Amino acid sequence: MLSQFESRIAGAVSQHILIRYGVEIPVALEQPKQTAFGEFALPVAFQLARQLKKAPRAIAEELASELPAIKGVKSLEVAGGGYINLRLDRGALGASAIAPATAMATAGDGKVIVEHTNINPNKAAHIGHLRNAILGDTFVRMLRESGQRVEVQNYIDNTGVQVADVVVGFHYLDGKTPADVRALIAKDRFDYYCWDLYAKISQHYKDNPDSLQWRSDTLHAIEAGEGELADLGRLVADAIVVCHLNTMLRLGIQYDVLPRESEILHLKFWASAFEQLKERKAIYLEAEGKNSGCWVMPGSAFDENREDEDSKVIVRSNGTVTYVGKDIAYQMWKFGLLGKDFYYTPLRTYGDGHPVYVSTASPDGATSVAFGGGRKVYNVIDSRQSYLQDVVVAGLKALNYHEQAANSIHFSYEMVALSPRACVEMGIELSAEDQAKAYVEVSGRKGLGVKADDLIDSLINSALAEVASRNQDKSADDQFAAASAIAIGALRYFMLKFTRNTVIAFDFQEALSFTGETGPYVQYGAVRAAKILQKAGDLPDFATVLTAPVCARLLEEEGLWQYLLAVSRTDQAIAAALSAGEPAHMARYAFQLAQQFANFYHDYPVIQESDAEKRSFLLWLTAQFRAQLERSLRILGIGVPAFM
């Protein structure tokens, strides 16, 4: 509701400036550094100073005395070198906050596609994958909260080298048949088994370079889709995808559709893209040099600092397509530009009834649903792949799809690495070189990493110990449910508290913490607010009790006024986090709101309050804190335990 005041003020001020000075200028409102300065600050005089060639202070004085009255604004004063500080009419804001809320405007036409997770289906998910999925899922929640229509895609590379390597491990190294592998899948933690096998085969390649022939044989078999190796490939990839979906579901992460590499191959997506690329002369057949016989994109197309010789191979001299080529085709499909589509079949239905579909190659038995064709596409991919993402976007540009190129966004983030201390705690031996580093990169090939499910399990265990010691009267099931919510809250918050381009040096002590700036701290606030409301009994009808004059009287008390402002800023926080593209800002807001509530909790004993009107107002504030805390947590994908 505060944002309504904000836009009204900005509009009035910019209109006045246009009339008075004939200057069109965007008016930004800031939150003053100190609460004593009022609710909003206008730095607009500084901006005008340059154009009007006048001292900012003088302009501010002029504006302050000449501005017409703005509804909801009580007073304004000039401060500092030229700030105009505004104070709001407390009664008016209070009453409008308490009145039943009007629905938030829904924004945007067209569909936004967010692609995240994208884990190779050949081994268990690790903490690096968690950052991707949690970041992507939270951004999806932010978009949906702002009224956008969002489709969540999780791309499955089920025919790539990584799956092939695990198949090689099963077939050549361990002599396992499809029946053997089926038996392993039926047991628990197949993804863990493959984790070790993948490390084993990677080491084997290193020791026996000749065995790399197994890999290319297997890759060919998987692409052809026939024979025992292909069967193994399907078994492994399909089973691991199920493992990944289960792991992500523990964190509350769901998808709409899983497009798979195998269908991109079989439905010949590439052929359509290839025709367009050739026709528009976006790529050309190299006649000489190191790339002779390849179809390449000139370097200047994706990087202005590059020479054309630094071209990127799209089709190899043996006629096969590189990853980038396939990704251009896939990206075109996401925008509905390919002229081809997948078929789909339901893979599973989540507990809330939401289905997730997987691509298939044949119309037989396919469900009639439509995916892709987005207006805007966010690809959540780590920053190491920015070069390749640039090439994909350049492909769209070269095809003259400029609008889509501009709406193709690499939502990049830095990797999660391991702190040397974390390695020591896991019993991993580090080379002297690695020990000297601030962090060590996770490596699936070396089996070096923290598995997602292990981390979740140990978080639940330590949360359970805390919960059990504080709530001995509760049942084991209830204790476990609360511990799970707390564990997920801690994990998701931990992954979100860092801004995207900060490398996370993973540390168990920090990740397992439940105090300070953590998810559980925010949950604790929501739980305590709920407890007060529960103890208070029947609530009054706030809108009739807390009229504007009553609000005006109560809000003369500075503390209450500040808490009212605190619970009124969620919309602004969401909008700011969204426009910055930073889920971390949303996390930080939730934490700050929880801090405000903790202060409120200590300042005002709500239930003991003897003044009836004030008690009503305190109860309303408590309800408001609870609602905004829960809303913020929901956007972060964090639930509120019944107790903790």
Added chain:
RNA sequence: GCGCCCGUAGCUCAGUUGGAUAGAGCAUCUGGCUUCGAACCAGAGGGCCGGGAGUUCGAAUCUCUCCGGGCGCACCA
């Protein structure tokens, strides 16, 4: 060599797109449960915002340069 990212309190990180006296968590020290739950709160110490130059009313933020660290730059994905 070229490109991108980072350098802010002892440690881990924010910093509202150039604004007022640079913030938070952890750690350390001191204090607070007979109160709606202490997974909390109050207080203290701790800073040449990597160095230097520039841009202007004003710089942690923009430009240049140097230093230190990370990641990319395949007919792998």
